[in-house]
Amino acid sequence: MFTLVVMAAGLGSRFGGTKQLARVGPNGEAFLDFAIADARAAGAERVALIVRSDIEADVKRHFEARGGLPGDLDVAYVRQDEHGPSRPKPWGTAHAVLSAAEAVAGPFMVCNADDYYGPTAYAALAHSIQRMAENEAWLCGYRLDHTLPGEGTVTRGVCQVDGDRLTGIVEQEGISRADHTFSEDTLVSMNLWAFSPTFFDALQYGFNLFLNQHRDNPTAEYLLPHAVAAEMTKGALTVKVVTTEETWIGVTNPDDLEVARAALKSR
Numbered sequence: 001m002f003t004l005v006v007m008a009a010g011l012g013s014r015f016g017g018t019k020q021l022a023r024v025g026p027n028g029e030a031f032l033d034f035a036i037a038d039a040r041a042a043g044a045e046r047v048a049l050i051v052r053s054d055i056e057a058d059v060k061r062h063f064e065a066r067g068g069l070p071g072d073l074d075v076a077y078v079r080q081d082e083h084g085p086s087r088p089k090p091w092g093t094a095h096a097v098l099s100a101a102e103a104v105a106g107p108f109m110v111c112n113a114d115d116y117y118g119p120t121a122y123a124a125l126a127h128s129i130q131r132m133a134e135n136e137a138w139l140c141g142y143r144l145d146h147t148l149p150g151e152g153t154v155t156r157g158v159c160q161v162d163g164d165r166l167t168g169i170v171e172q173e174g175i176s177r178a179d180h181t182f183s184e185d186t187l188v189s190m191n192l193w194a195f196s197p198t199f200f201d202a203l204q205y206g207f208n209l210f211l212n213q214h215r216d217n218p219t220a221e222y223l224l225p226h227a228v229a230a231e232m233t234k235g236a237l238t239v240k241v242v243t244t245e246e247t248w249i250g251v252t253n254p255d256d257l258e259v260a261r262a263a264l265k266s267r
Contacts, residue, residue, distance in 0.1 A: 002129050002194070003046040003104045004039040006032055007096045008059065008113035009080040018055055019251060020113040021062050024260045030062060031114050031250075034264075036069065038119040039109060042126035046074040048103040049113075050096045053079045076103035084207070085215060091207075092221030093191065098203040107132060110193045110224070116264065117192050118246025128242050129194050137228065138194040139166055141187035141241045147248040148177040150259065154252075157189040157225060158182070159241060166232075166239040169225050187241065190248050191224065202231050 008020045021030050036047055047069070051059055056077055063069050080090050083099035090096065097110055107129045111117060121140050128138040141159050148154065153176045160168040169189055175182075206227045214220035231237035249263045250256070 001043050001045045002106060002126065003048055003108040004036065004044040005048045005050065005097060005100050005104065005108050005110045006035055006113050007050050007093055007110065007191075008032060009050050009052045009055075009090050009096055010112075010114065018058060020055070021058060022114075022251065022257060024116075024249075024251070024257065024264055026261075026265045028066070029264075031112075031116050033066065034116055035111050035113065036073070038117070038122045039111075039126075040070060040073060041119060042122040044073070044109070044126075046076070046103075046105070048076045048078055048100040048108075050078045050080050050100055052081050052090065076100075078103050085211070087218060089219060090221075093224040094203055094222040094227035095207055097195075097224060098200060098207055101200040101204075104197060104200075107194060107196055110191070110195065112191050112250075114250060115190060115192075116249035116260070117190065118244065118248075121192060121244040121246045124242045124244055125192065125194050128240070132194060132196060133238075134196045134198045135237060136196065137199065137237055137239045139189055139239055139241050140192040141243045142190050142246065142248050143184070143243075144175070144180070144182050144186040144188050145177070145184060146246065147188055147190060148175065148180075149256070150177060152176065159187040159189055161187060161241050164240050164242075166241050168232075169229065187243060189225065193224070193228075199231075199237070202236065203227055206230055 078100045080096050080099045125140050153174045155173045157169040158172050210222040251260050
């Protein structure tokens with residue numbers, strides 16, 4: 001069994017509001033409702049919800065309005081802004097995961113609160129957790145064409161894979177459905193991971209180094225892919241990739257909401 005760590009502390013500046021709670025499902029679900037339900041079905045026994053202090057009450061009201069969270073789930077709220085030096089902008093996704101260390105026991109998955117990953121993605125990653133060593137992590141890789149919007153361009157973390165082993169992730173900007181040069185089987189990361197609890201030690205060490213360099217930078221972020229890459233470079237972490245045929249659904253701007261709602265309704 002495992003803990004689901006949900007990163008829900010983002011500012012949603014391009015969206016213009018609390019994107020984590022946007023109603024996208026046919027019954028008023030937010031993306032995080034699907035994440036919790038799908039992870040629970042895959043074997044999650046605990047959920048650590050990483051929030052900001054100023055939205056924690058809104059998140060709790062969201063669940064209360066929907067009848068509450070399942071009674072068989074142990075739920076912890078983690079205020080990311082109470083960990084590390086104070087500043088308006090959160091310190092990034094790797095810091096978000098680090099802030100949940102005390103709320104996690106045993107192996108854990110990490111997901112974004114504003115993405116739909118699909119139930120079989122959680123199931124595949126949960127199966128991988130059962131054989132994960134302490135110095136291993138797992139990434140769920142998506143087919144690139146299953147993550148592209150109908151219009152516009154996006155940035156994707158293109159995975160470099162040798163067998164089932166991740167050797168690198170390269171951020172590629174300006175990818176569109178109509179114009180890209182990648183093959184159909186190109187895998188990308190959408191930030192759905194599984195880790196051993198020993199990874200928290202690496203995150204703490206990495207965050208200390210990050211602060212030494214960027215403490216006075218109001219926008220610098222300690223990002224999860226960068227933290228993983230640093231451990232891979234040192235030879236301290238092996239990352240394996242499990243693939244999914246799920247179609248990712250997400251929103252960046254308010255105009256994306258209706259597209260996401262239509263996609264989820266058809267599921």
